[in-house]
Amino acid sequence: MNKPERLRATDIAYSSIRQGLIAGRWPAGSHLRETELADEFGISRTPVREALRRLASEQMVEFEPHLGVRVPGWSEQDLAEIFALRVELESFAAGEAARHATPDHVEALRQLARDMEQAAFGGPQPDYVRITEANDRFHRLIVTASGNRRLMSLIGTLIELPLVIRTFARFDTKAMARSVQHHFDLADAIADRNADWAIAVMRAHIHAGRQVMLKKTAGDD
Amino acid sequence: MNKPERLRATDIAYSSIRQGLIAGRWPAGSHLRETELADEFGISRTPVREALRRLASEQMVEFEPHLGVRVPGWSEQDLAEIFALRVELESFAAGEAARHATPDHVEALRQLARDMEQAAFGGPQPDYVRITEANDRFHRLIVTASGNRRLMSLIGTLIELPLVIRTFARFDTKAMARSVQHHFDLADAIADRNADWAIAVMRAHIHAGRQVMLKKTAGDD
DNA sequence: TGGGTCGCCATTGTATACACGATAGTAGCT
DNA sequence: AGCTACTATCGTGTATACAATGGCGACCCA
Structure with a gap:
């Protein structure tokens, strides 16, 4: 059917x-x-x-x-604006997810966090395609779990950009481990129905990603 | 030219x-x-x-x-989602405006607040067209003053909806006075470069608007 | 009489032809 | 030589023709 x-x-x-x-x-x-x-x-x-x-x-x-x-070029201001908005919207999504997520959502989030960890550290070298895939689905699932259908289209225009997508290739081992840890933390916070915790972790998560971007793009391209 | x-x-x-x-x-x-x-x-x-x-x-x-x-119909859930997002995005805009607004912006905001007050209370009865116009420009100006160019397009999809636009016809005198007061407060907060204050007022402002909408649409249409 | 299938029609999806604005290159003028 | 005006050309803007789809009703059959 x-x-x-x-x-x-x-x-x-x-x-x-x-x-x-x-x-x-x-x-x-x-x-x-x-x-x-x-x-x-x-x-x-x-x-x-x-x-x-x-x-x-x-x-x-x-x-x-x-x-x-x-095809637009991405100035440092563009980058700053995009990450500032992601901090607001994705943390809001995380908070709402903590309030509305089902047990299935939580389990799926944990599985995606494990997938990402495996892709990052399970082999001789990181599998960036799988990492990006798992990360992307993780973030989308949080928006879905938030229950706010309009949020998806708003965030969609912010996260599916070239410079956001290819971020992980720029992460060193420490930054990657931190990112994976954040995902597990988010799953825990949402499982605990603790919106405040979820918001805080997500804000930190996006800020951390932003900092990696800003550092690495300084003398890039 | x-x-x-x-x-x-x-x-x-x-x-x-x-x-x-x-x-x-x-x-x-x-x-x-x-x-x-x-x-x-x-x-x-x-x-x-x-x-x-x-x-x-x-x-x-x-x-x-x-x-x-x-043409979509607006469920109560739609309304809740929209106002929840407006609370986040417009308060963020207000905070950023407090950080980046120029004196010209502040003066223009105050003028628009006065315009709105005049349109609401300057005549025998409220001039809803002028009120809506002044309100719309006020909110847009705050986004402009925030300096985040992407914010405009995001918020644009949330505030230019039929049910948001025609809100003022549903305001009673008290709600109208409160709305006007919020605008003056926002101008003050931004003039004072107090982001925290601006954010708080804007959150309150949107929540108040949301409450009026929810009450009045209950047995409406 | 009820259910199911077929076929028509309204409406959208796609292709293509033509109109018009923008740009660049050139020639003519100062 | 430099500037301007003209023109050729490229690419987008709009119109229109045709194809494909989905809804709906009529008809058939049990």
């Missing part, structure tokens, strides 16, 4: 372009031409336009009438 | 539909047909589609593939 989940050309364009943006396929400042993308995906300009506008509304690209879309 | 600000069909469609949504032109659950709207505005479906997708990304309408867009 699973629906075939129709594949619309718009979704193909959206996912592909988005993936390209996250993967850093186009340098900052690049001009994304509708025709080129359409040809590449074997579809027409219409769905490409739709995908680009959607990405623009999520601030994944910059759009200007008659000029098209450009 | 002011640019004529070319009017694109897309913008016409976007503004018109948005205005219609805020004015409550279509009842909740209405199905907005692209062709109808296009005919009404004398343009083609293409820019209408673009406008509708944009409104969908702002959650002003609900979109489902192959079915089109519907």
Whole structure:
């Protein structure tokens, strides 16, 4: 009874372009031409336009009438703004999750924390893809568990950015261990239904991530 | 040397539909047909589609593939979620504004508070249009003064909703006076560069607004 | 009479053609 | 030589034609 989940050309364009943006396929400042993308995906300009506008509304690209879309560059101010907002929204999500999470949520959070730990320290070297995957799902699950459906779309525009996604490759062993520990702490706080604790850990968690970013990007790119 | 600000069909469609949504032109659950709207505005479906997708990304309408867009109804849960997020984001904005506002910002805030007071109590009866206008600009200015450019787009999706916009018609004299007072307090707190004070007042302000909404919508519509 | 299936129709999804604004390169003028 | 105006060209903006989908009602059959 699973629906075939129709594949619309718009979704193909959206996912592909988005993936390209996250993967850093186009340098900052690049001009994304509708025709080129359409040809590449074997579809027409219409769905490409739709995908680009959607990405623009999520601030994944910059759009200007008659000029098209450009891949934005990330200034230090952008970075500061994004992390400041993440501190507020994700800590709020954690607090709400502590109030509304089900036992299933808690168990899933713990499993994801273990996955992340395994991916980080279970092998000869960290598996950054798995780490990122587990981290991403962990943070999303907290938003889901918060029960606030609008929160997801707000936070979505903040965490799915190239410079946030690829953060983990920049973590040293200590920072990685701290990050994993935070996830276990968050699961504990939420299991304990202690909103204050959850909020505090999440604030600390995002601040820590921000500091790693700021240090490492100083002389980067 | 002011640019004529070319009017694109897309913008016409976007503004018109948005205005219609805020004015409550279509009842909740209405199905907005692209062709109808296009005919009404004398343009083609293409820019209408673009406008509708944009409104969908702002959650002003609900979109489902192959079915089109519907005007959403607002459940009590929606209302609770929206105000909970406003408490967090607008209070954060107020705190940041206290840190970054210029004297010009402060003066403009005070003027808007006076405008609102005048519109509410300066005549035989409240001028709801002017009140809403002054209130809207006041809140926007605080976000602007916060210096966080991404905050505007996040908050924008929360405050420009039909049920938020038309709140003031439901305020009694006491609630109105309290709201005006909060605005003066916010201006004072920001002028004093006291972020903690500004945050506290804004949290109280949004909570108060939320309570008025919840009471009045109970047996409404 | 009730349930199920088929097919029509309304509406959205996509492609394509054309219009128009923006830009860059060039030629002509000062 | 430098500046300006013109023009060619590229790319986006809009319109329209056509394809595909999903809802809904009619019809058939038990």
